[in-house]
């Protein structure tokens with residue numbers, strides 16, 4: 381699975397966007413399933429449909445609007461992806477992660493990845509927000525890895541370190557913001573495992589993931605985070621627990637995508653407050669540190 385996009389492709393898309401907008405985002409927010417509302421807190425919005433952006437993939441999954449929204453949160457220039465791409469849609473991991481390198485070339489410094497996932501950790505509850513502390517790249521173990529193929533040094537090194545993929549400072553900051561907003565009772569930290577999907581887990585698979593140390597399981601984030609870390613972006617990951625994964629053969633409930641979207645919509649407002657306040661504090665901290 382080598383990269384199907386050349387540096388020229390990335391450059392062409394970046395230049396096209398820089399020509400079309402005066403926004404120069406510093407923070408990129410990737411909105412997971414049903415979480416497009418996260419962009420609603422931004423002002424001075426300018427929106428592009430993915431289908432109109434050269435080289436951009438398009439969204440094919442319900443709950444992913446397929447729009448790139450530029451805007452500002454207080455004084456911070458941001459870009460929101462309302463919908464992102466998945467391996468199970470038939471995209472290569474190079475296409476899945478294409479926007480990350482565009483953001484890098486546009487001057488973005490930090491990426492906030494959100495998504496929906498199933499809770500594996502028995503202490504979790506539906507509606508919890510899990511700060512991603514670490515991940516397991518299950519497709520990566522099988523060679524489905526976005527950095528396979530020739531390495532382009534203009535983006536990053538051949539053998540990037542992944543033990544610090546999720547910025548400690550950003551995790552601390554979002555924990556502080558969560559407690560300031562009175563959300564501590566449903567904010568968790570944990571390990572996210574990516575599977576390719578599109579089916580939800582069997583019970584035996586779920587039990588295996590529990591033994592492996594996974595707290596939640598989903599079908600995204602990891603390729604985007606890996607490529608972001610490779611090109612030197614700071615990363616924060618937030619995963620909304622939309623369902624509990626069955627670990628027990630006697631459990632009757634069956635998970636489905638509609639339920640995932642319903643819980644995402646129900647929690648989007650809280651997550652939006654968390655994300656917008658986080659971005660405000662992030663900006664204040666950068667000002668204080670400079």
Ligand SMILES: O=P(O)(O)O[C@@H]1C[C@H](O)[C@@H](CO)O1
Pocket residue numbers: 411412413441464466494495496497577598599600601636637640641
């Ligand atoms: O795009 P995310 O990772 O938020 O979406 C999750 C994984 C699948 O795409 C979908 C399953 O309901 O939700």
Ligand SMILES: Nc1nc2[nH]cnc2c(=O)[nH]1
Pocket residue numbers: 496497498499575577579580581597598599622623624625635640
């Ligand atoms: N793989 C997986 N992805 C999800 N996305 C939301 N819920 C789930 C889940 O239970 N399993």
